Amino acid sequence: MAPLSVDAPRQETESHGRTTPGTAPARVVVSATFTAEPLQAPLELWLRELGLGYEVEFAPFNQIFQSLLDPAGAFARNASGVNVLLFRWQDFGSAAQIEAAAGELSRAIESAAPSLRAPLLVVPCAPSPEFSSDPGNAALSRRLESELAGRLRSQSGVTLLGNDLAQRWYPVSDYYDASGERLGQIPYTAHYFAALASLIARRTDALRRPPFKVIVLDCDNTLWRGVVGEDGPAGVAITPAFQALQRFVVAQHDAGMLLALCSKNNEEDVDELFRVQPDMPLKPEHIVARRVNWDAKSMNLRSLAAELDLGIDSFIFIDDNRKECAEIEEQCPEVLTLLLPEVEEEIPRFLEHVWAFDHWGTTADDRNRTRVYAQKLERAKVERQASTLADFIASLELRIDAQPARPDQLPRVSQLTQRTNQFNCTTIRRSEAEIQRLLSEGFQCLTVSVSDRFGDYGLVGAVLYETQPDALVVDSFMLSCRALGRGVEHAILQRLGELAEQSGLARVDVRFAPTPKNAPARTFLEGVGLPFRDAAPDGTVFRFPVREAKVVSYQPDAAVAPAPEDEGKGKGRSSASAAVRRAPYARIAMELRDPAVVAARALVQHRAPRIVAPEDAPQTGLERELAELWAEMLGVQQVGVRDDFFDLGGTSLLAVQLLSRIIDRYANENLTLSSVLDAPTVDQFARLLEAGGSLEYRSLVPMRTNGSRPPFYCVHGAGGNVLSLRDLAMAMPADQPFYCLQARGLDGKSEPFETVEETAAYYLTEIRALQPHGPYYLGGGCYGGLVAFEMARQLRERGETIGLLALIDTYNHAYGSMLPKTKLVFYNARFVVRRVAHHLRRFSGLKSGERLAYFRGRVGGLARHLSSFAALATGRSRTQVVGDPPPGIPGEQSHHGSFHRTLARVVDANLAAQRRFVPQALDGALVVFRASDPFVEPYADRYLGWAPLA
Numbered sequence: 001m002a003p004l005s006v007d008a009p010r011q012e013t014e015s016h017g018r019t020t021p022g023t024a025p026a027r028v029v030v031s032a033t034f035t036a037e038p039l040q041a042p043l044e045l046w047l048r049e050l051g052l053g054y055e056v057e058f059a060p061f062n063q064i065f066q067s068l069l070d071p072a073g074a075f076a077r078n079a080s081g082v083n084v085l086l087f088r089w090q091d092f093g094s095a096a097q098i099e100a101a102a103g104e105l106s107r108a109i110e111s112a113a114p115s116l117r118a119p120l121l122v123v124p125c126a127p128s129p130e131f132s133s134d135p136g137n138a139a140l141s142r143r144l145e146s147e148l149a150g151r152l153r154s155q156s157g158v159t160l161l162g163n164d165l166a167q168r169w170y171p172v173s174d175y176y177d178a179s180g181e182r183l184g185q186i187p188y189t190a191h192y193f194a195a196l197a198s199l200i201a202r203r204t205d206a207l208r209r210p211p212f213k214v215i216v217l218d219c220d221n222t223l224w225r226g227v228v229g230e231d232g233p234a235g236v237a238i239t240p241a242f243q244a245l246q247r248f249v250v251a252q253h254d255a256g257m258l259l260a261l262c263s264k265n266n267e268e269d270v271d272e273l274f275r276v277q278p279d280m281p282l283k284p285e286h287i288v289a290r291r292v293n294w295d296a297k298s299m300n301l302r303s304l305a306a307e308l309d310l311g312i313d314s315f316i317f318i319d320d321n322r323k324e325c326a327e328i329e330e331q332c333p334e335v336l337t338l339l340l341p342e343v344e345e346e347i348p349r350f351l352e353h354v355w356a357f358d359h360w361g362t363t364a365d366d367r368n369r370t371r372v373y374a375q376k377l378e379r380a381k382v383e384r385q386a387s388t389l390a391d392f393i394a395s396l397e398l399r400i401d402a403q404p405a406r407p408d409q410l411p412r413v414s415q416l417t418q419r420t421n422q423f424n425c426t427t428i429r430r431s432e433a434e435i436q437r438l439l440s441e442g443f444q445c446l447t448v449s450v451s452d453r454f455g456d457y458g459l460v461g462a463v464l465y466e467t468q469p470d471a472l473v474v475d476s477f478m479l480s481c482r483a484l485g486r487g488v489e490h491a492i493l494q495r496l497g498e499l500a501e502q503s504g505l506a507r508v509d510v511r512f513a514p515t516p517k518n519a520p521a522r523t524f525l526e527g528v529g530l531p532f533r534d535a536a537p538d539g540t541v542f543r544f545p546v547r548e549a550k551v552v553s554y555q556p557d558a559a560v561a562p563a564p565e566d567e568g569k570g571k572g573r574s575s576a577s578a579a580v581r582r583a584p585y586a587r588i589a590m591e592l593r594d595p596a597v598v599a600a601r602a603l604v605q606h607r608a609p610r611i612v613a614p615e616d617a618p619q620t621g622l623e624r625e626l627a628e629l630w631a632e633m634l635g636v637q638q639v640g641v642r643d644d645f646f647d648l649g650g651t652s653l654l655a656v657q658l659l660s661r662i663i664d665r666y667a668n669e670n671l672t673l674s675s676v677l678d679a680p681t682v683d684q685f686a687r688l689l690e691a692g693g694s695l696e697y698r699s700l701v702p703m704r705t706n707g708s709r710p711p712f713y714c715v716h717g718a719g720g721n722v723l724s725l726r727d728l729a730m731a732m733p734a735d736q737p738f739y740c741l742q743a744r745g746l747d748g749k750s751e752p753f754e755t756v757e758e759t760a761a762y763y764l765t766e767i768r769a770l771q772p773h774g775p776y777y778l779g780g781g782c783y784g785g786l787v788a789f790e791m792a793r794q795l796r797e798r799g800e801t802i803g804l805l806a807l808i809d810t811y812n813h814a815y816g817s818m819l820p821k822t823k824l825v826f827y828n829a830r831f832v833v834r835r836v837a838h839h840l841r842r843f844s845g846l847k848s849g850e851r852l853a854y855f856r857g858r859v860g861g862l863a864r865h866l867s868s869f870a871a872l873a874t875g876r877s878r879t880q881v882v883g884d885p886p887p888g889i890p891g892e893q894s895h896h897g898s899f900h901r902t903l904a905r906v907v908d909a910n911l912a913a914q915r916r917f918v919p920q921a922l923d924g925a926l927v928v929f930r931a932s933d934p935f936v937e938p939y940a941d942r943y944l945g946w947a948p949l950a
Contacts, residue, residue, distance in 0.1 A: 025053070025054070025055050026052070026053065026054045026055070026079075026080040026081035027054055027055045027056070027057050027078050027080075027081040027118075028043060028047070028054050028055070028056050028057070028081055028082055028084060028200070028204065029057045029058075029059065029067075029074045029075055029078045029081070029082075029083045029084065029118075030056070030057070030058050030059065030084045030086065031058075031059035031063065031064045031067035031068075031074070031075070031083075031084070031085055031086070032058075032059075032061075032062070032064065032085075032086035032087065033062050033064055033086070033087040033088060033091035033092075034061075034062070034086070034088065034091060034125075034181075034185050034186065034187050034188075035061060035184055035185045035186045035653070035656075036058060036086055037058055037653050038186060038188070038190065038193040038653070038657065039056075039193050039196060039197050039200075040056050040058070041602040041603065042193060042194040042197035042198070042598050042599060042602040043056050043197045043200065043201065044056060044602075045197075045598065045601055045602045046197055046198065046200075046201030046598075047201070049201075049583065049584065049588065049592070050201065050204070050205050050583045051583065052204070052208065054081050054082075054204075055081075057074055059073070059074045059075075061185070062091070064085055064086075064087055064105075065104070065105075065108055067083075067085070068085070068108045068109060068111075068112040069108055069111065069112055071115070075112070075116055075118075075120070076115065076116065076117075078116075078117065078118040079117050079118065080117070080118055081118050081204075082118050082119050082120075082121060082200070082203075082204050082207060083116060083118050083119070083120045083121065084120075084121045084123065084200055085109075085120065085121065085122045085123065086123050086125055086196070087105075087123075087124060087125065088124070088125050088126070088127055088128075088131075088187070089102070089124065089127065089137075089140070089141045089144060089145075090127050090128065090131040090137070095136065095137070095140060098140060098144070099140070099144070102144045102147070102148065105148070106147075106148055106151040106152070109122065109151075109152060109155065109158060110151065110152075110155060113155050113156070113157050113158050113433065114157075114433060114436065114437065114440075116157060116433070117434075119157050119158070119159065119207055119431065119433075120157060120158045120159070121158075121159050121161055121200060121203055121204075122148070122152065122158060122159070122160045122161070123160075123161045123166075123196065123199070123200070124141075124145050124148075124160075124162065124163050125163065125166075125188075125196065126163060126166070126175055126176070126188070126192065127141060128176055128178075128181070128187060129176055145160075145162060145163065148160065149162065156410070156411075156414075156431065156432035156433040156436060157431055157432065157433030157434075159203060159360060161199055161200075161203060165199065166195055166196065166199050169198070169199065169202070169352070169353070169593075170194075170195035170198050170199060170593075170595050171195075172189070172191045172192045172195050172595050174189055174191060175188055175189055175191065175192035175195075176188065176189070176192075177189045177660050177664075179659065179660035179663040179664055180656060180657060180660035183656045183659055183660060183672075183721070184653065184656030184657075184721070184723075185719075186653075186656055186657065186660070190599040190602075190603075190657075191595045191596050191599050192595070193599070194595040194596070194598040194599035194602060195595040195598075197598065197602075198592075198595060198598055202355050202358065203360070205355050205583060206355065206358050206360055209582075209583070210313075210314070210418065210419065210421075211314070211418065211419060212257070212314050212315070212316050212336065212356050212357075213257065213258060213310055213314040213315075213419075214257065214258045214259075214260060214304070214305075214308065214310060214314060214315045214316065215249055215252055215257050215258070215259050215260070215315075215316050215318065216260045216261070216262045216301060216304065216315055216316065216317045216318070217249065217259065217260070217261055217262070217263075217318050218261075218262060218263050218297075218317075218318060218319040218320065218321070218324070219261060219263035219265055219270055219292070220236075220263065220265065220320075221320040221321075222245075222318060222319055222320045222340060223242060223245065223246060223280075223282065224236040224237060224238050224239075224242050224273075224277075224280075225237040225238075225239050225242060225344065228265060228269045228270060228273050229265060229266060229269055233269060233272040233273035233275070233276045233277070234276050234277075236273065236277075238277060238279070238280055239344065241344040241345055241347045241348060242344070242347070243280075243281065244347065244348040244351075245347050245348070245351065246280055246281040246282040247281045248348070248351050248352075248357075249282060249286075250281050250282055250286055252357060252359075253286050255359040256359070258288045258289075258308065258310075259282075259286050259287050259288060260287060260288060260289045260290060260291075260304050260308075261287055261289075261290040261291065261292055262290070262291045262292075262297050262300045262301060262304065262317070263291075263292050264293070264294050264297070265292050265293075266292070267290075267292040267293070270292050271284075288308070289304055289307055289308060291303060291304055296327065296331070297317075297319075297324055297327060297328055298327055298328055298330075298331030298332045299331075301315060301317065301328065301332050301335060302332065309481050309482070310481070311334075311421065311517070312332060312334050312335060313334035313335070315332075315334075315335045315336070316335070316336045316338065316356060316357075317332075317335050317336070317337045317338065318338045318340065319337075319338075319339065319340070320339070320340045321339075322339055325337045325338075325339045336356055336582065336585060336586075337586075338354060338585075338586050338589075339586065341590070349593070350589050350590065351589075353588065353589040353593040354585050354586070354588075354589045355583065355585055355588060355589075356585045397452055397453045398450065398451075398452045398486055398487070398488075399450065399451045399452065400448065400449075400450050400488055400491045400492075401448070401449045401450075402446055402447070402448045402461075402491070402492060402495045403446070403447060403449075404444065404445065404446060404447070405439075405445035405446065405447045405462070406447075409447050409459060410432050410435055410436065410445075411432055412447075412459050412462075413432075413435055413445060413447065413459075413462045414430060414431055414432040414434075414435055416459075416461070416462050416478050416480065417429050417430045417435075417462075417476060417478065418430075420478040420479070420480060420481075421515070421517040421518060422481050422484065422517060422518060422519070422520045422521070423478060423479040423480075423481065423484055423489065423518070423520045423521045423524070424476075424477075424478040424479075424515075424518050424521060425474070425476065425477040425478070425510060425511060425512045425513070425518070425521045425525070426475065426476050426477075426511055426512065426513045426539075427513065427515050427517075427518055428475070428476055430476070435464070438464060438475075442466055442467075443464055443465065443466045443475065444464075444465055444466065444467075445462060445463070445464050445465075446462065446463040446465070446492070446495065446496070446499075447459055447461070447462050448460060448461030448462065448463075448479070448483075448488065448491075448492055450483050450486070450488055457480075457482060457483055460479060460480040460482060460483040460488070461478060461479040461480065461483060461488060461489075461492060462476070462478055463476065463477050463478075463492060463496065464476040464477075465496070467503055467505065470505060470506050470507065471500070471505055471506060471507040471508065471509045471543070472496060472499060472500040472503065472505050472507070472508050472509070473509045473511070474496065474508065474509060474510040474511060475511065477492070477510060477521070479492070481520075484520060486554075487553075487554030489524050490528070490552050490553060490554040491554075493508070493510075493528070493544070493549050493552045494549065494550055494551075494552055494553075496508045496549060497544070497546050497547075497548075497549030497550035497551075497552070498550060500546045500549065501546050501550065505546065506545065506546060507543050507544060507545055507546060508543075508544045508546065508549045509541050509542070509543050509544075510525060510529070510541065510542045510544065511536065511538075511539065511540075511541050512525055512539050512540045512541070512542065513538055513539035513540075514539060514540075525542050528552050529542040529544055529548075532544050532545070532548070603632055603635065611638065612638040612639065612640040612643075613640065616640030616641055616642055616643070617640065617641070618641055618682065619641070620686065622686045622689065622690065623641055623682055623683060623686045625665075626662075626682045626685055626686055627639045627640075627641065627682050629658060629661055629662065629665075630643070630645060630648075630658070630682055633650070633654050633657060633658045633661075634648050634649055634650060634654065635649075636648060639682060640682070641681065641682040641683040641686075642681050642682075642683060643681060643682070644680045644681055645658070645676060645680045645681070646680055646726065646730075650676075650680075651727075655676045655723055656723070658676065659671055659675065659676055662685075662689075666689060672721075672742070672746045674701045674721075674722065674723070674742055674746075675688065676723065677701055677702075677703065677722075677723065677726070678701070698766060699741050699742055699743070699744060699762065699763055699766050700713075700739055700740075700741060700763075700766040700767065700770065701722050701739065701740045701741070701742055702737075702738075702739050703725070703726055703729035703730075703738040703739060703740055704729055704730075704732070704736065704737055704738045705737055706735070706737065707733075707734070707735035707736050707737045708735050709733070709735055709736045709737065710737075710775060710776075710777050710803060711737035711738070711739055711770075711771060711777065712732070712736065712737070712738050712739070712777045712778075712779065712804075713739050713740075713741060713763075713767055713776070713777065713778050713779070713788075714728065714729075714738070714739070714740050714741070714778075714779050714780055714784065714788075715740075715741045715763065715778075715779070715780030715783075715784035715785070715787045715788045715791075716740065716741060716742050716743055716780070716783075716784050717780075717781055717782050717783050717784050718782065718783040718907055718910045718911055718914070719743075719906070719907060719910075720742060720743030720745065720746050720752075720906040720907070720910065721742060721743075721746065722740035722741070722742045725740045739767075739770075741763045741766070741767075741784075741787075743759075743906050743909075743910065744759075744762065745905055745906045745909065746906055752905055752906045752909035752910070753909065753913065754909060754912065754913060755913050755916060755917070756786055756787055756790050756913045756914070756916075756917040757790055757794075757917075759787050759790075759913065760787050760790035760791040760793075760794055761794060763787065763791060764791055764794060764795065767791075773800065774795065774800040774801035774802065774803065775800075775801040775802060775803030776791075776792070776795055776800060776801070776802055776803060777803045777804040777806075778791055778792055778802070778804065778805050778806070779804070779805065779806030779807070779808060780806075780807070780808065780810070781807075781808035781809055781810060782808075782809060782810055783810075783910055783911075783914050784808075784810075785807035785808060785809075785810025786810060786914060786917055786919070788805060788806070788807065789805065789807060789810075789919055789922065789926070789946075790917075790919065792805045792922060792924065792926070793919075793920060793921075793922045793923075796922065796923045796924055802924050802925075804927065805922075805924070805925070805926040805927065805950075806926070806927050806929060807926055807927070807928050807929065807944070807946065808929045809929060809930060809931050809944075810928075810944065811944045811945060812919060812944060812945030812946050812949070813914070813915075813917075813945075814917075814918050814919060814945075815941065815944075815945025815946075815948075817918075818945075818948050818949075919949055920949070921948075921949050921950070922949055922950045924950060925950060926946060926950045928943050928944055928946060930942070930944065
């Protein structure tokens, strides 16, 4: 599937995504249905390669809908940079749930995209082999991705990076990590995460850089094998590699790039070769200009830039000769110079990985660019023959059409803001979504199309403006260089004067912010409006009285020539600083096109120097292998056999990846995450593996055993694992013993419990073996809080003392059934009103074209809320919670085929036990810890529903 629409973040010409003082940092914000944090290292590697100061941030696990729709969420807060949405179809559940969730997802994206300031990348990721091996699942995934692509194709600010695109550019055979998915919902290997990071970085690069416009090609051993002057036009070889190169540049031509030749050759020989080699994909009509002579190629490139009237920093030069490339790099550092690989069979793959050639959407103007420039060169010939400029202008029979922008023209308007440098009064870069947002806020857009007797220039100009009480204020005024010097800019100002007069306004105010390249805009404004120039905080404003704007006229023979800073004029001049900021595209294409290489370099980039004492060095082959794995995961050079994994900076995420590697390497499925806690050093883990690879499985896992305080026992969540609780344990005082309770069944041998009551009873047997009598200090989050509550209740029944019962963001799901009907109805009615009010506020802030999609996305949820409320009001239901997630939207639920079967059994059992659990009154107190930014609950109870029970 091809990539979809192109949009770029708003930024000033020279910023290229860098953060300026006083502004929020640009970020890559990632939200995924799986654990995506392994993306961080390769993403940061790419951001450094690209010279982008972006920060990487991850949204909470499996909250992609919240990320999209939360007006205060991480996506909404990201003012620049890029937002990334990663998902697997299988993570939404069964086939029916996947189908429903696909519709919810597309509606959520359509609803959220207009309000997001940063572009959104939507990335369907590779399914597990188990899921994709089912023909029905594979067909469903293909259909849903195709449908999603169709829905998003017209959605500005959104790009769908299809799974086939990742497979084409960055194929990875060993992409799936079954152990990582079982242990920590990390379904991919480091190589696949590196491939995802590469795909995201590639699109991010295209969003932030000015586009290249011209490809200049050498001939001998670049377009063909051989030297035409020596082998003769019929003697050169068009091998498959050179055929592929020619097809590649023709595709670039079709996407809007201009093609030119720059070769040290006899021009007659080159012309003859094109005649006698009719099967070449590249034809003379594809080439807009040429310099086939014996002059220095750097001089020829500047001459081409002057002829085409384009900045030389928009040129890409391709040659096979290292010496010629060095000369261009020395004399024309602004040009992107590409030296072809010496082995010609590598040429196609090299070109495919030069990111500068990426086109993520084309307009009609792009497809017609070669024809337009050919017409431009014909005009130039006529201009040279004319006796005066006025005679030339008159001979053109110019036609200028200025009209309000149509919706289908907005991609081209956005492209003008991105590409136009010379005649661009403020040089504000805007995406299509940002332009749409401005129009919804009251701005207006005027588009300008031009034609003459030679042909159609296309849509060459645009003006974004707003009306204020006394003036028509121009925010952006840009005109393509191919329409300059014709009086088009004068006609536009006249039209703005007419519009201002029709609105009863006194002035036309045109803002101007100088840049190194927009001297032609300044020359025009000063030429017609010098008396009306006024200072402004961010530059200059020209305040034209309406009567003056209406009568501005073009006097060709009195026109002032563009200032020397004008790019492309005469010498093909451009800012050499552009070359300094450019990404190393050639090196990327040669060295960083393989995900395995990217993954390896991402590991090395943080590797810290470290020396291990001789007595701590590994002694056996197994210890050496484990020490290497420890060092690789931790990013250090060496690890001693007695170094604690966590003391060296190990985290729960790294522990999952480490254990996954160990399980795969030593074929041991008996290991669980608590194995890293039980044996955190190399020598301990080596002994564990030598003893058979597994410890006696138990639920009680010690995090810290020393200390004078009473021990605290913390219960796992629905996933059953406890490694993530280690951070909480380490945050406690140094003398606080801390134990965790992991679920039965994680070892793949024991059976998970079916009820909260029997889970609590079993955990108490392990705790009381360690601590026979109270007071007991217990706690847990979410599902773990329910188990801790039941443990406390059972202990109180036995006459034991509870020192602390801590429920961490644990909601009493049975609370609704404990309320009087009148109170229950009131709470639910209030909840529905609040939700409706929330959506109405968002609805009112949308423009008319976005409201229908937003309404469609919300109507299903609103219907469920109203249905639940009606059931409560009429007595048909006593337990329905209005805030439950609708079918098809993933909440805390099991997804077969998504997790490893072992983990799925544990999660299924825990969630089923949670649904069945009805807590009984507790003779004692408890402490409820609430999140500072909670989910909206229907009852808005400060104790999360526990007050009636304790």
